[in-house]
Amino acid sequence: MNQLAIFTPLPPSSSGIGQYSSELLPTLATAYALTIVLADDAPEPAPLAIPVTIVRVSQFAQQRAPLLRLYQLGNSPEHAYILREAEEHPGICVLHDITLQHLQRWRALHEGPTAAAAYRAEMQARYGTLGKQAADDLLQNRPTTLSYQQIPLCERVVEQSLVTIVHSDYARAELLRHCPTAKVIIAPHGVPLLPLGDRTAARAQLGIAPDTLVIAALGNLIPEKRLEVALTAFARALYHLPDALFLIAGAASPHYTPCTFARMHGLEPVTRWLGRVSAAEFEQLLTATDLCVNLRWPTGGETSGSLLRMLAAGRATLVSDIGAFAEVPDDACVKIPLGPPAEAAIVRAFIQAGTLAGWADPIGARARAFVSTAHSFTRTLAGYQQAIRQAAAIVAKS
Amino acid sequence: MTTPTQPTISPLPTAGERLQAQWRAQAERWATVNAHLPLETAGRLGAVVGASRKAIRLLLRWYINPIVEQQNHFNAALLSLEALHHAREQELLRELTELQQRVRELEARLTIDPPSPQ
Numbered sequence: 001m002n003q004l005a006i007f008t009p010l011p012p013s014s015s016g017i018g019q020y021s022s023e024l025l026p027t028l029a030t031a032y033a034l035t036i037v038l039a040d041d042a043p044e045p046a047p048l049a050i051p052v053t054i055v056r057v058s059q060f061a062q063q064r065a066p067l068l069r070l071y072q073l074g075n076s077p078e079h080a081y082i083l084r085e086a087e088e089h090p091g092i093c094v095l096h097d098i099t100l101q102h103l104q105r106w107r108a109l110h111e112g113p114t115a116a117a118a119y120r121a122e123m124q125a126r127y128g129t130l131g132k133q134a135a136d137d138l139l140q141n142r143p144t145t146l147s148y149q150q151i152p153l154c155e156r157v158v159e160q161s162l163v164t165i166v167h168s169d170y171a172r173a174e175l176l177r178h179c180p181t182a183k184v185i186i187a188p189h190g191v192p193l194l195p196l197g198d199r200t201a202a203r204a205q206l207g208i209a210p211d212t213l214v215i216a217a218l219g220n221l222i223p224e225k226r227l228e229v230a231l232t233a234f235a236r237a238l239y240h241l242p243d244a245l246f247l248i249a250g251a252a253s254p255h256y257t258p259c260t261f262a263r264m265h266g267l268e269p270v271t272r273w274l275g276r277v278s279a280a281e282f283e284q285l286l287t288a289t290d291l292c293v294n295l296r297w298p299t300g301g302e303t304s305g306s307l308l309r310m311l312a313a314g315r316a317t318l319v320s321d322i323g324a325f326a327e328v329p330d331d332a333c334v335k336i337p338l339g340p341p342a343e344a345a346i347v348r349a350f351i352q353a354g355t356l357a358g359w360a361d362p363i364g365a366r367a368r369a370f371v372s373t374a375h376s377f378t379r380t381l382a383g384y385q386q387a388i389r390q391a392a393a394i395v396a397k398s
Numbered sequence: 399m400t401t402p403t404q405p406t407i408s409p410l411p412t413a414g415e416r417l418q419a420q421w422r423a424q425a426e427r428w429a430t431v432n433a434h435l436p437l438e439t440a441g442r443l444g445a446v447v448g449a450s451r452k453a454i455r456l457l458l459r460w461y462i463n464p465i466v467e468q469q470n471h472f473n474a475a476l477l478s479l480e481a482l483h484h485a486r487e488q489e490l491l492r493e494l495t496e497l498q499q500r501v502r503e504l505e506a507r508l509t510i511d512p513p514s515p516q
Contacts, residue, residue, distance in 0.1 A: 232485065236488050236489040237489075239489050240489075264429075265481035265482070265485075266478025347489065
């Protein structure tokens with residue numbers, strides 16, 4: 001089966017999975033004839049340098065083409081049409097997060113009373129009284145006490161899929177815990193290995209002094225990235241550092257305002273808030289940076305694309321010692337334990353990066369070497385090909 | 399001779415820290431001053447009083463607003479200073495804990511290997 005219909009957002013969509021797809025498509029196009037299916041209301045995609053057919057989902061429904069479908073599923077509302085299609089037409093489901101609770105809740109709140117009732121029924125069917133209670137809490141505007149990891153609500157779409165692709169061993173184990181009969185294949189999250197940039201030049205362009213310790217948190221700003229913890233540690237580390245700057249770039253999720261936190265804690269003069277940046281600006285910021293932070297917790301089993309970019313750029317990066325992040329080798333990142341010791345561990349890392357010359361560079365070099373092998377597009381393609389073969393065999397049997 | 403045990407720093411917030419957090423929350427809650435609280439305009443008399451107050455506010459805006467702005471700047475600066483003091487305090491506590499640990503390790507080594515007589 002050499003033809004594939006891929007349901008995915010594409011840039012300029014704000015979904016990180018859109019960026020992931022745009023980088024993966026050239027590799028997939030070497031093996032398959034691709035049709036990209038976008039939402040009806042998605043913006044016109046940026047031009048792709050490969051021969052693919054791009055259609056809207058309503059057009060695709062009319063074509064009735066017997067293509068194998070591949071769904072890129074994440075939690076942004078831009079994936080709502082993909083979840084709907086995946087539930088109705090089984091295909092290969094690429095789960096970027098094990099928990100789809102964010103998207104399911106968005107659907108329950110935005111797609112009318114039928115969607116709300118369906119959400120409530122599914123929550124009750126999957127998780128019993130606790131699930132029903134959590135659904136009622138949402139629909140009656142009360143906070144829920146359950147963590148989304150307990151109620152991922154991915155079961156239905158996974159059980160209906162021919163094969164499910166995830167990015168890590170952790171995600172596979174988590175998914176099998178919720179869906180023991182699922183056919184799960186690991187295809188590592190591929191990331192391009194761009195040439196290393198000139199740090200001095202990048203800093204000059206950004207107006208940052210050569211000796212300043214630059215710490216960066218890049219990628220979409222979500223509460224799970226725990227910027228408050230990193231900023232609190234930064235404030236403490238400042239008492240040991242001659243000069244430091246915290247760069248923050250990425251689109252902020254609604255109702256999350258770490259900028260206010262920084263202002264209330266007196267950090268405005270030593271932080272720079274850049275908002276959403278282009279891919280080129282992202283790379284420039286990475287080049288100018290000494291140390292990155294990506295302290296996601298709790299985790300929905302996701303592999304962070306922004307983290308992989310940091311590692312690929314050869315930057316020493318602080319990660320939470322949990323989930324798929326714990327799969328990065330110990331010597332290729334700085335693992336931060338969860339709980340009360342976290343802040344002190346972050347402070348220590350900031351101080352070491354700022355006071356010990358060359359401390360961060362070997363960690364960054366090992367990170368880049370790790371990404372170049374474990375997250376190459378060759379390995380990603382191999383995972384996708386395995387899943388496509390399995391799915392095609394299932395289709396052929398039925 | 400009894401060696402006094404070293405006080406250890408609790409990982410849980412102490413009563414003092416909880417009190418400090420409570421006042422910090424109060425300070426954050428009330429830091430922003432607003433000179434333009436909503437006016438009540440219930441009833442005919444209320445409407446007249448409301449309109450008069452609105453007029454007075456408009457006339458005094460040039461005088462009141464800069465003062466309120468200055469007060470807000472001052473409150474924000476004070477909160478920032480307090481937060482940075484707190485950060486420094488946390489840092490000193492961390493260093494103290496590490497030093498206490500080192501002292502304990504050194505004392506343990508002294509007990510195991512007493513210094514040889516000169």
